[in-house]
Amino acid sequence: MSGKTSENMSILTDQHVQKFMDDGFLVLEGFLDPDECDALRERMKEIVEKMDVPKHCRIQFSTDHDEQLKTQGSADYFITSGDKIRFFFEKDVFDDKGEFIVPKELSVNKVGHALHAHDASYKSVTHSPSVQNLVKKLGLENPVVLQSMYIFKQPGIGGEVTPHQDATFLYTEPLGRVMGVWIALEDVTQQNGCLWFIPGSHKNGITRRFVRTPQGSDSLTDFVGQEQKYDSELFIPTPVRKGGVVLIHGEVVHQSAQNTSNVSRHAYAFHIMESKNTRWSPDNWLQPTPEQPFPSLYT
Template identity: 40%
Template sequence: MSKLNILTSDQLQRWKDDGYLLIPDFFSPKEVKEMLDEATRLCDEFDIEGHPMTTFKTAADGEHVGDDYFLNSNDKIRYFLEPTSITQPTPDTPAKLLVEPSKSINKIGHALAVLNPVFHRYTLENENIKNVARDLGEQKDPRVLQSMIICKQPKIGGVVPCHNDSTFLYTDPPSAIGCWIALEDCTPSNGCLSFYPGSHKKVRISERFIRDPSGKGTTFIDLPDVPKNEENWDEMDGWQEASCKAGTLVLIHGSVMHKSPPNHSDKTRFIYTFHMIEGDGAVFDKQNWLQPTPEMPFQPLFSGW
């Protein structure tokens, strides 16, 4: 094994065994404050005027967002609302906010790593992130995509059901890795992550999340010749809560099952996250919901903008 840059050999082994890894104090308090202040600024500057009232919902029943505002967000910074932050529209009455705009936001994405100077610095310019990717040894040419702030607003921040990331950011072969950065302390009461350790070794990526061929929104399709998973992961014993302090980097294998509960507390749970896929041989095709553009391709981590 070549010499590691950031990870210890024990951490690397935990990653391989569990499919996720928490690295406390990866970012200093000063660095965390800069990212959190920027996330707060973006929320405070959100202007609801002219917004299409696009919500984001990751539902166990398969209901997902899919309007053009969402689908064309790879090269933009856009705001997606908590479903419970607005009234339901009717043919005669448009949706209206139930809370102030800055408190209505589920997430902001999906091009923060390219377009926002602060998050660019802590993603594409960050040598420690690059060295972690090298230490993992999973990808020869990691490409960064889907960079976003997730807010988990107090009282209304919704549940994220049991899922894995490669279903939503599918490559052939599957290659996604998530980098999830706690900007505030994450606890069971405000919606910390939970993982099923080792599930990445057993899960088959048997379906994928795509743009609906009808041109209306998004849908799931089964992958041919890949048997469905027999396990009902959500109801199995063995889940581990991943409480963590601000500044923690959480690495998430694309096949590991994970989830988070709603935020019933009076505290926010701001995080910044982005994903990496293999750019050397893994195919990211036109069916995927998130698409690069000629002007903004998915950025190579080792030689990004």
């Protein structure tokens, strides 16, 4: 990557910081330039062309994980993806034998969860001076990168993401130490599945966690607690132009609708954590490994 993000990023002002603290999310246009977006999309095209996923691991991705973790093989494929580049698929893209029934480049829901560690293009953007400067402005002293993913939101079939909080899946003590950085690689509209947020909902804690289960359990992961019911009228849409970034507090409630349009909505997203005086829960599905500890954002 060219590193041009530092020249083109929107300046994070004190007013921006206050809005993020008040609302739990913030949209900044012009973070990447169009050429940088195109380069990330082209690199992902190359990765998908070379993907080789065993049939027993060809699983649908869902924030509820109700479909994707039905078998031991698929659950293991997911839970061990934190330090790898793996592929998760949309619903109804395979026949009963696990063969693709749509072009494979249109079948993928997302690729994760360690693009930032294993691919130079995504690592460069993740650790760019622009990202570092944003995070420093928000006051993070020792941020580490937890995970990264490329999200496709395929035309016509890009699946709905139900209301959720990232802290459900990435739990820390104390809460409030995780932030998502979501970069639009194409224009994002209400028609192709933009993010929707409930402003201020990051101030109410969480009621559900997604955890690893004790050894010997029937499944490798499970939910503890229940997701709250949310008034649909409280959500507001956040369209963003190609190259814009959305900063997402770990506890803010957000969702996106199915993409019923004829254009995709590609995005690159990653999560960071303030590691100073923070305990990463050993129950989280995502765990650092000796080979791949959570890397410092500032190095």
